[in-house]
Amino acid sequence: MLNGNTMLFKNTNKVVSGIFLTFSGNCKEALTFYHSCFGGTLHFDTFTNQLQDFPKNPVTFGSLISKDIVINGSDLVADERRIIGNHLSVFLMCENIVYRNLLVDKLASNHDHFPKRHHDLQKLIEISDAYDVKWLLAISCVMQP
Helix, strand or coil, X not given: CXXXXXXXXXXXXXXXXXXXXXXXXXXXXXXXXXXXXXXCEXXXXXXXXXXXXXXXXXXXXXXXXXXXXXXXXXXXXXCCCXXXXXXXXXXXXXXXXXXXXXXXXXXCCCCCCCCCCCCCCCCEEEEEXXXXXXXXXXXXXXXXX
């Protein structure tokens, strides 16, 4: 299992990517969607009472821990609000083209305007999901099945 302080899996010395995303009240929905893409274990901490200006109990901290990625998130956004920019993408090295295509299909499954393109020969592709998160999906060798 993951050691949260060092981002290493116990007994494997495998370092995994860890990211923290802020959401506008849909953290639980987004992390549940990513769980359907990557599998793993979900955990949510919420307030016990409803907060003023929130339609439902916000997620104070949520996490998805899978074999490929660790995604943390929250509905609590700093005073400057959530700002979506083009300066940040989640990078993931995929085992092969088949796995990458599977992730593309899953990440795009809830995105109405995702263009379907032939990208098997590209080492690096970028997609955006329905939560406006940009994903860079790479493969180490384009000839790999």
